[in-house]
Amino acid sequence: MTGTSHTADWAHALHRARAEAPFLARGLDRLPELEALLQAGRIEDALTAAHQAGANEADTGIALRRQRLALAVALAIGDLAGALPLARVMAELSTFADHALDAAIIAAMRRRLPDAEPQGFSAIALGKHGAGELNYSSDIDPILLYDPDLLPRRERDDPAEAAQRIARTVVELLGAVTGDGYVFRVDLRLRPAAEVTPLALPFVAAITHYESSALAWERAAFIRARPASGDIAAGQAFLDAIRPFVWRRSLDFGAIAEIGRLTTRIRDHYAVGQAVGPGYDLKRGRGGIREVEFFAQTHQLIHGGRNPALRLRGTRAALDALAEAGIVATEDAALLGESYDRLRTLEHRLQMIADQQTHSLPTDPAMLEAVARLDGLPSGTALVEELAQISETVGTRFDNLIATYAPTGAVPVTTRPLEQELKALGFSEPGALATRIESWENGQYRALRSAEARAAFARLRDTLLGALAAAPDPERALLRWEGLLAGLPSAINIFQLLEARPALLGVVMRVLAHAPTLADELARRSDLLDTLIDRSAFDLPGSVESLVAEFRRCEAGDDYQCLLDAVRRKVGEWRFALGVQLIENQLGETWRDPLDVAAALSRLAEAAILVLSEAATAEFVRAHGKIAGSELVILGLGRLGGAALTHASDLDIVFLFSGDHTGESDGTRPLGSTLYFNRLTQRVIAALSAPTAAGALYEVDVRLRPSGAQGPIAVSLESFARYQREDAWTWEHMALCRARPLFGSPEDCAALSAIIADVLHRPRDPDKLRADVLAMRTEMAQHKPPAGPLDVKLARGGLVDLEFLVHYLQLRERSGFDPDLGRAVDSLTAAKLLPCPLRLAHDLLARLLIAVRLVAPDGRYPPEASRAIVARACGLTDWPELLAAVLAARHAIAACWHTIFGEELEIVE
Secondary structure, eight states: OOSBOSSSOHHHHHHHHHHHOHHHHHHHHHOHHHHHHHHTTBHHHHHHHHHHTTTTOSOHHHHHHHHHHHHHHHHHHHHHHTOSOHHHHHHHHHHHHHHHHHHHHHHHHHTTOTTOOOTTEEEEEOHHHHHTOOOTTOEEOOEEEEOTTTSOOOTTSOHHHHHHHHHHHHHHHHHOOBTTBOSOEEOOTTSTTTTTSOSEEEHHHHHHHHHHTOOHHHHHHHTTOEEEEESHHHHHHHHHHTHHHHSOSSOOHHHHHHHHHHHHHHHHHHTTTOOSSTTOBTTTSTTSHHHHHHHHHHHHHHHTTTOGGGOOSSHHHHHHHHHHTTSSOHHHHHHHHHHHHHHHHHHHHHHHHHTOOOOBOOSSHHHHHHHHHHHTOSOHHHHHHHHHHHHHHHHHHHHHHHHHHSOTTOSOOSOOHHHHHHHHHTOSOHHHHHHHHHHIIIIISGGGOSHHHHHHHHHHHHHHHHHHHHSSSHHHHHHHHHHHHHHOSOOHHHHHHHHHOHHHHHHHHHHHHHOHHHHHHHHHOGGGGGGGSSGGGGSOOOOHHHHHHHHHHTOOTTOHHHHHHHHHHHHHHHHHHHHHHHHTOOSSTTOOOHHHHHHHHHHHHHHHHHHHHHHHHHHHHHHHOOOTTOOEEEEEEHHHHTTOOOTTOOEEEEEEEOSOTTOBOOSSSOOBHHHHHHHHHHHHHHHHHSOBTTBOOOOEEOTTSTTGGGSOSEEEHHHHHHHHHHTOOHHHHHHHTTOEEEESOHHHHHHHHHHHHHHHTSOOOHHHHHHHHHHHHHHHHHHSOOSSTTOTTTSTTSHHHHHHHHHHHHHHHTOOOOSSHHHHHHHHHHTTOSSSOOHHHHHHHHHHHHHHHHHOTTSSOOOHHHHHHHHHHTTOSSHHHHHHHHHHHHHHHHHHHHHHHOOOOOOOO
């Protein structure tokens, strides 16, 4: 028996993991053999088993995800038991990241060249990954580089396109979240000029950048760089080439001043005003992880050019070397090193709980206690007290560093022209705001670090301040503007655009002030502003057919990954533009009905489903062939089936297939029908939902499939028909009332529609139907209460109650079926089956839901300044009129409920 520890407390570690860390508890449940090794204290055997997890799985993504889960569990328990020191944990995580990156690069190449080796393509690890100090739930920040002459590719492939294809596949393989979890979140924004450059760069172009136009922060990033994966020799040659950029033998005064600005920026941006307590950020807070790291790196940047012994990647190793060289006091190096280890250990505890990349103490007292117990501390209070001491130890030493290297004149004066300008614009605290704005210009944000960016901002500043002052909620707009700046690697392009189009700045401010969903999208993709340059942004997208043609035009050659990215970009641009239309809405001839927006969002989704399902199927057929007489069929339900999506809607989908379920595909790797279509379905779901370099697209919900989570993801039409006739619950038949075939051959879609019509027109026992409907609504009300006063979907007298009324009457009377709920209401009313005219109530509540999901996604009342937008979206003049109309609509639905069911609904105002 190898790796047995006689001092570690394995039982206590496992108990704490199960009691306090849901992620670890789930992992132990999934890996009972690994848990047995850990219970026996066989940590080395457990780590060996973890590295071998998924070894027999041909799919690289699945294999890596299984390895990652097993390794995460083994390392966590070994850590908690005291058997694995912090350095070993970080090294194991970093080594696995190297392996995962390497495997992803090879897999990406072999998608087009099965025998390819990773020649001419390198991944340079930066940050904690480069230092061998990855944290428990870290992302990785590689720079991907390639040699056009050596990169394996098909003869007709352009080297640049081949490199981008590999890069996108690497990001997807590692970062996509599947049923097996994820491997690593991959962040490529540290590459040179990330706002304008492709994901992978030629070695020559990268070397030119670092020799000519790189910034001080990029020098700091390369202190810990190393070739991690792919062509290691080529990666090392690149680092050798740029060594003079990183390790300068002499620093001019400008470079030293820039280092001073960097140290000041670290404190100003992340740590000012943050006290140690619940919510304290261990990474960014005063006296936190980042300050220890930058303390070491600043001294390395200044002295490492002359002293090669200081050119070390690890933080502890660097501190020790600085002490050995007499540059840092031995006591300071020891205290900072010990503090760093403890902070990193506690960071791991936070991340073990839910496998989230968090660095902040919970604000919830119960969660804070859980973190303390997981660490073995007696209470959350003890944890906070310990962190307060560490913060003071580190923070005091970082204060001294700032005092030594901060540029002269860094302390702002109390009176300045900017303050006077802000006062004239009507801002309530011009002095504080002036200091805040000057911190932007002093390099608080990466987007404003270059001289060109600062010059562009200076030209825009007066217009920006005027737009902020005119915003209905200036403080809210200001906060989101800062969020936008924080997310931009460079702001030159956006500043130049806003400078050229001053009116666009007002639109941006209204988006930032009123629409958190759109503001978040803009922070992730500043290029969305390009969609607003001309008035076509205020048109509705065309038909599904025209959108399909538009999306297909985005395809670059035969590259599947390019198509995934292109569709995501196009859908994102349309969704953003449609959201802006609602924010900019005005009553009158140009009023944009939210119901039209919902229909447009649905057309976008349907077009994306068609294009991506076709592409995923084509990719799948290349490997597995086709099954004669069988094809994939996709059924949309819920708001997708009813063509009434909101900006927050996921896609309710059922996947089916036609033909004989005993068939087999004719490809080189044949599969039986059921396995074939279930695997194909997984490919389609990934095409629709997996994040790529262009971002995410939709969440796909398949829980409405036959037998729910217990059933296969895809079933045959025959099985679907039999299930609906013999085994389905009443609520499943209600769901079919809003069902609509979205993908498949015309014959298969017609067959599916006939199955649904047959099920819906079956005679039913009215008493049983009534009892089922009421029981379901009661259960839903108990388990899914409304999120807030504007949650008109779940509130009593809201849209769900209206749906239940309509579906009950449709099934009872076998009439009035239409996936569009509004048209169904009209049909039932015309047939005198619905005793109350409810179309106006439906339309008002539907419009409100669409607007609220954009302006107040939590269902609560929006800020005062945003309420007029919601009222106008609903076609009303002001907020009080809207509230009165909504209450009247809910009472109308409640009255109809009482007439049909004989029950009173309690309407909470």
